[in-house]
Amino acid sequence: xxxxxxxxxxxxxxxxxxxxxxxxxxxxxxxxxxxxxxxxxxxxxxxxxxxxxxxxxxxxxxxxxxxxxxxxxxxxxxxxxxxxxxxxxxxxxxxxxxxxxxxxxxxxxxxxxxxxxxxxxxxxxxxxxxxxxxxxxxxxxxxxxxxxxxxxxxxxxxxxxxxxxxxxxxxxxxxxxxxxxxxxxxxxxxxxxxxxxxxxxxxxxxxxxxxxxxxxxxxxxxxxxxxxxxxxxxxxxxxxxxxxxxxxxxxxxxxxxxxxxxxxxxxxxxxxxxxxxxxxxxxxxxxxxxxxxxxxxxxxxxxxxxxxxxxxxxxxxxxxxxxxxxxxxxxxxxxxxxxxxxxxxxxxxxxxxxxxxxxxxxxxxxxxxxxxxxxxxxxxxxxxxxxxxxxxxxxxxxxxxxxxxxxxxxxxxxxxxxxxxxxxxxxxxxxxxxxxxxxxxxxxxxxxxx
Numbered sequence: 511x512x513x514x515x516x517x518x519x520x521x522x523x524x525x526x527x528x529x530x531x532x533x534x535x536x537x538x539x540x541x542x543x544x545x546x547x548x549x550x551x552x553x554x555x556x557x558x559x560x561x562x563x564x565x566x567x568x569x570x571x572x573x574x575x576x577x578x579x580x581x582x583x584x585x586x587x588x589x590x591x592x593x594x595x596x597x598x599x600x601x602x603x604x605x606x607x608x609x610x611x612x613x614x615x616x617x618x619x620x621x622x623x624x625x626x627x628x629x630x631x632x633x634x635x636x637x638x639x640x641x642x643x644x645x646x647x648x649x650x651x652x653x654x655x656x657x658x659x660x661x662x663x664x665x666x667x668x669x670x671x672x673x674x675x676x677x678x679x680x681x682x683x684x685x686x687x688x689x690x691x692x693x694x695x696x697x698x699x700x701x702x703x704x705x706x707x708x709x710x711x712x713x714x715x716x717x718x719x720x721x722x723x724x725x726x727x728x729x730x731x732x733x734x735x736x737x738x739x740x741x742x743x744x745x746x747x748x749x750x751x752x753x754x755x756x757x758x759x760x761x762x763x764x765x766x767x768x769x770x771x772x773x774x775x776x777x778x779x780x781x782x783x784x785x786x787x788x789x790x791x792x793x794x795x796x797x798x799x800x801x802x803x804x805x806x807x808x809x810x811x812x813x814x815x816x817x818x819x820x821x822x823x824x825x826x827x828x829x830x831x832x833x834x835x836x837x838x839x840x841x842x843x844x845x846x847x848x849x850x851x852x853x854x855x856x857x858x859x860x861x862x863x864x865x866x867x868x869x870x871x872x873x874x875x876x877x878x879x880x881x882x883x884x885x886x887x888x889x890x891x892x893x894x895x896x897x898x899x900x901x902x903x904x905x906x907x908x909x910x911x912x913x914x915x916x917x918x919x920x921x922x923x924x925x926x927x928x929x930x931x932x933x934x935x936x937x938x939x940x941x942x943x944x945x946x947x948x949x950x951x952x953x954x955x956x957x958x959x960x
Contacts, residue, residue: 522856523643525871535879542630577895600697646831711777727806762797891946
């Protein structure tokens with residue numbers, strides 16, 4: 511049997527390797543770190559989380575919450591490790607970064623069908639099943655190899671095959687440098703344990719000062735030849751400030767569901783701090799992804815109540831993310847059209863988010879493993895969150911393809927029966943999706959290996 515090759519040891523690559531191994535395929539997983547590191551990485555561990563530590567909402571009525579549960583039903587390595595390393599985060603699933611990546615790496619290295627190779631691939635083999643899960647920040651050498659492969663496809667209609675957008679990460683602050691006397695503990699609407707977040711209340715004047723700083727302090731400029739395009743689901747906070755005085759108050763700084771227990775009233779705006787690890791020794795500023803320069807960040811954020819003496823463990827950073835024009839390049843199994851078995855997984859496809867990356871990895875791992883074993887192809891249930899991701903990546907109606915998180919709008923039947931209201935409709939859709947995924951797994955994944 512042909513060995514499967516996975517390029518990249520991030521969430522998509524690790525999940526792909528894991529699922530392929532469970533499908534009885536032998537896997538070579540290539541990761542360039544520690545020999546070479548990307549601009550957003552800080553460690554050499556597999557599945558390092560380079561931006562937020564949040565896997566977002568956990569409820570089944572939330573599309574990403576359903577996607578996590580669908581992944582769990584097929585024994586996802588990423589979801590299992592995330593749940594095992596969870597930290598309190600209200601209605602969201604957030605993790606201790608160190609514990610999470612350690613758990614993923616430990617399980618990957620213990621799987622006998624997976625061989626981890628610590629070197630950088632600068633070519634893309636086409637003579638065996640390959641999954642490109644390099645993430646959105648591959649090296650220039652690998653990008654040249656990627657371009658050479660993509661140029662072999664003639665279905666792009668004159669459009670660029672490799673696209674880009676800008677992404678950013680939020681600052682992280684040491685817990686022992688925070689003045690909690692100026693904050694209060696509370697989760698929005700008391701979800702989770704009810705006190706999972708530290709909340710910084712802002713009055714009108716403090717909020718106005720923050721807006722002024724975000725709009726006027728120095729930012730890292732884009733290079734002259736690059737157009738600063740952003741992912742709408744993760745805009746830099748200064749970009750949101752530029753769009754209007756109240757954008758932040760109705761976005762990441764909204765006070766709804768966060769009444770200050772000391773006054774019984776909701777502040778004008780609220781900055782939330784979320785735990786970075788189980789020990790609660792570090793917090794990140796929720797929604798504060800930024801391209802402000804580091805001196806500008808220190809100046810602006812030190813004016814927030816309780817952060818006057820903050821020790822910044824990591825300041826916000828900005829990086830350029832690469833993705834391919836998936837609707838015109840990839841088929842419904844995320845295989846490059848015109849190739850025998852070259853698959854793409856994770857953010858390189860335009861599937862934005864940790865959970866979405868893992869889902870792409872799971873699907874391509876299964877598809878590629880079946881190709882390696884000479885088995886017929888399978889199709890993930892269309893009316894599931896898996897299917898919704900594929901639907902977005904196959905949407906050829908949009909000329910300007912852009913990355914997206916999983917959304918209910920991409921689900922099969924999303925515009926159907928609306929009896930009982932939106933929440934009830936989504937609950938029914940989730941139940942149908944989980945039943946379909948369980949049936950798919952029983953027939954395709956958990957059947958005896960022949």
